[in-house]
Amino acid sequence: MRPVGSKYLLEQPLGRGATGTVWRAQQRETAGAEAAVPGQPGETVAIKVLKEELANDADVVMRFLRERSVLLRLTHPNIVRTRDLVVEGDLLALVMDLIDGPDLHRYLRENGPFTPVAAALLTAQVADALAASHADGIVHRDLKPANVLLKTDADGQMHPMLTDFGIARLADSPGLTRAHEFVGTPSYVAPESAEGRPQTSAVDVYGAGILLYELVTGRPPFAGGTALEVLHRHLSEEPRRPTTVPEPLWTVIEHCLSKEPGGRPSAENLARGLRAVAAGIGVHSTPAQVDAALGVAALLAPDPSPAPVPQTPGAPGGYDSNAATSVMGQTGPLGAADPTSVLPHTGAADPTAVMPPVPPRPDGERQPGAQPGDPHPWQSQLQAARDRNDQTQVQYLDPSQDPLRRRPQRQPQHPQQPPHPPQQQYAAPHHQQPHQQPRQQPHQQPGPPQYQPPQPPPRQQPMRQRPQPQQPQPRQQQYAPQPYAPPQQPQQSPPQQPQRPAPREREPREPRRRSANPMRIPGLGCLKGCLVSLAMMFIAGWLVWELTPLQDWVAQGKSYWDAIGDGISTVSNWISDLGGSDPGAGSGGQ
Numbered sequence: 076m077r078p079v080g081s082k083y084l085l086e087q088p089l090g091r092g093a094t095g096t097v098w099r100a101q102q103r104e105t106a107g108a109e110a111a112v113p114g115q116p117g118e119t120v121a122i123k124v125l126k127e128e129l130a131n132d133a134d135v136v137m138r139f140l141r142e143r144s145v146l147l148r149l150t151h152p153n154i155v156r157t158r159d160l161v162v163e164g165d166l167l168a169l170v171m172d173l174i175d176g177p178d179l180h181r182y183l184r185e186n187g188p189f190t191p192v193a194a195a196l197l198t199a200q201v202a203d204a205l206a207a208s209h210a211d212g213i214v215h216r217d218l219k220p221a222n223v224l225l226k227t228d229a230d231g232q233m234h235p236m237l238t239d240f241g242i243a244r245l246a247d248s249p250g251l252t253r254a255h256e257f258v259g260t261p262s263y264v265a266p267e268s269a270e271g272r273p274q275t276s277a278v279d280v281y282g283a284g285i286l287l288y289e290l291v292t293g294r295p296p297f298a299g300g301t302a303l304e305v306l307h308r309h310l311s312e313e314p315r316r317p318t319t320v321p322e323p324l325w326t327v328i329e330h331c332l333s334k335e336p337g338g339r340p341s342a343e344n345l346a347r348g349l350r351a352v353a354a355g356i357g358v359h360s361t362p363a364q365v366d367a368a369l370g371v372a373a374l375l376a377p378d379p380s381p382a383p384v385p386q387t388p389g390a391p392g393g394y395d396s397n398a399a400t401s402v403m404g405q406t407g408p409l410g411a412a413d414p415t416s417v418l419p420h421t422g423a424a425d426p427t428a429v430m431p432p433v434p435p436r437p438d439g440e441r442q443p444g445a446q447p448g449d450p451h452p453w454q455s456q457l458q459a460a461r462d463r464n465d466q467t468q469v470q471y472l473d474p475s476q477d478p479l480r481r482r483p484q485r486q487p488q489h490p491q492q493p494p495h496p497p498q499q500q501y502a503a504p505h506h507q508q509p510h511q512q513p514r515q516q517p518h519q520q521p522g523p524p525q526y527q528p529p530q531p532p533p534r535q536q537p538m539r540q541r542p543q544p545q546q547p548q549p550r551q552q553q554y555a556p557q558p559y560a561p562p563q564q565p566q567q568s569p570p571q572q573p574q575r576p577a578p579r580e581r582e583p584r585e586p587r588r589r590s591a592n593p594m595r596i597p598g599l600g601c602l603k604g605c606l607v608s609l610a611m612m613f614i615a616g617w618l619v620w621e622l623t624p625l626q627d628w629v630a631q632g633k634s635y636w637d638a639i640g641d642g643i644s645t646v647s648n649w650i651s652d653l654g655g656s657d658p659g660a661g662s663g664g665q
């Protein structure tokens with residue numbers, strides 16, 4: 076186990092993505108006021124440790140700090156709650172609720188596609204989560220099945236939980252994202268993102284459309300080939316309706332996959348439309364519900380004011396380094412009301428504010444009046460954030476126990492239960508159009524999906540399909556003590572260096588004994604053994620030849636059995652002679 080900050084211990088890797096590794100971890104101390112959820116010692120959490128190149132990027136660190144209050148405040152029944160953001164040395168980590176269930180990508184792979192009703196209801200909940208985040212000014216930008224975790228509640232109902240909010244934005248750094256690259260996953264990327272046009276919350280609705288298509292068909296509409304080919308298909312190709320997709324559901328998918336962002340519904344309307352479709356294509360649908368489903372297009376009005384995605388630095392249109400906060404601060408007051416806020420603009424009114432004010436500098440340059448030797452604002456902010464965490468304890472870690480050296484493998488959930496494909500639990504089979512024949516299967520109930528966790532595979536598979544050959548190497552900083560002396564107080568006595576145990580003197584080695592095989596010829600020992608055995612066999616043969624009547628037998632040409640018989644009779648005669656000679660000898664003497 077290795078510590079993260081003073082409050083958490085990483086236990087087991089759950090999986091690895093493009094931006095970092097997610098760990099099962101344990102809370103070892105209640106977190107401070109800066110955390111959204113203080114947590115209890117012993118509580119299990121999930122921690123996403125961001126990749127080193129992200130953590131070492133000044134822009135990412137800045138955004139991490141700026142957006143922490145927004146991420147921490149984002150709560151919704153279908154959003155994985157971010158509990159805390161940890162900055163420790165060069166390590167950036169998000170502490171989340173642990174979701175004990177598979178992600179949708181894995182679920183689809185193991186169980187196959189969903190029924191149209193189940194897919195519609197599941198995507199409606201994802202759209203609910205998007206609507207809540209868009210209302211808060213947050214665009215996810217990397218919606219895909221791998222970012223939807225399935226949580227099974229006490230009554231066996233399965234709920235989608237959207238995760239990785241803000242991660243795409245953190246990764247969207249000039250140092251990491253060059254002009255010809257984009258943040259996202261090719262199969263789920265909206266045309267405007269692929270083209271580098273300005274993005275809005277409509278990119279998430281496009282992603283929801285792709286997700287919905289994949290849920291009912293088992294694969295995304297534009298896949299295969301190189302990333303460039305996939306992007307090109309997003310831009311130029313119209314998706315084709317598979318025969319298994321009911322018409323009203325296809326209407327929703329088509330709207331979501333509109334090439335123009337303005338043609339897509341808002342997330343809120345998408346959720347509403349999907350629920351209408353689910354009600355109208357179910358086996359118990361009333362004629363009115365069927366009609367409502369067929370007229371779903373009327374419900375899919377676009378968002379009149381979609382949340383914008385701030386431009387990346389260096390991109391056309393420029394970049395406001397404070398854009399994240401300006402987008403996000405619209406819907407609710409920050410500051411004292413926000414227990415986790417660390418944003419500078421709230422100033423003294425915010426009891427938990429720890430960041431020095433940083434005026435916006437679109438070009439990322441220093442503040443006016445700043446001296447060349449002064450630390451960059453992000454350095455001060457990072458230092459302040461580091462100060463909030465106690466320093467990592469130095470503790471011995473057996474290399475064989477270091478979880479960073481093991482391949483991430485997700486534990487199968489509830490292995491005692493058999494796999495249960497979703498099709499068996501929901502409405503009509505795919506080849507039917509349920510909304511056209513709603514009453515022919517009255518025993519089937521449309522409803523939210525029930526997840527029966529699958530049997531564990533015979534061999535555990537790594538979770539991610541993306542090749543990740545490199546194991547994360549343990550960082551020096553995580554083991555080494557990191558004393559911090561604030562630059563403003565140079566008179567302060569330097570922090571105590573931890574006492575290192577004096578290196579033990581080596582005991583002198585015993586002089587090396589001369590080996591019986593000084594040349595170390597391979598196989599010589601075996602050769603010697605063979606030669607000795609041969610010599611012994613030769614001597615034994617020679618003795619038998621000389622000391623037994625073998626030579627005579629051979630000379631007489633007797634058969635083996637005759638020779639043995641003669642030998643035995645000779646010996647018995649000799650014994651009887653010996654026995655009979657004594658009395659004879661005695662009587663002869665009288």
Ligand SMILES: Nc1ncnc2c1ncn2[C@@H]1O[C@H](COP(=O)(O)OP(=O)(O)OP(=O)(O)O)[C@@H](O)[C@H]1O
Pocket residue numbers: 089090091092093094095096097121155171172173174175176177178217221222224238239242485538539
């Ligand atoms: N809160 C959580 N609880 C349990 N498991 C989680 C949690 N968050 C992520 N995971 C699991 O961790 C694995 C890796 O997650 P991650 O978000 O890094 O993957 P990803 O979405 O492919 O990454 P990225 O978005 O960076 O490309 C996934 O398999 C996911 O199921």
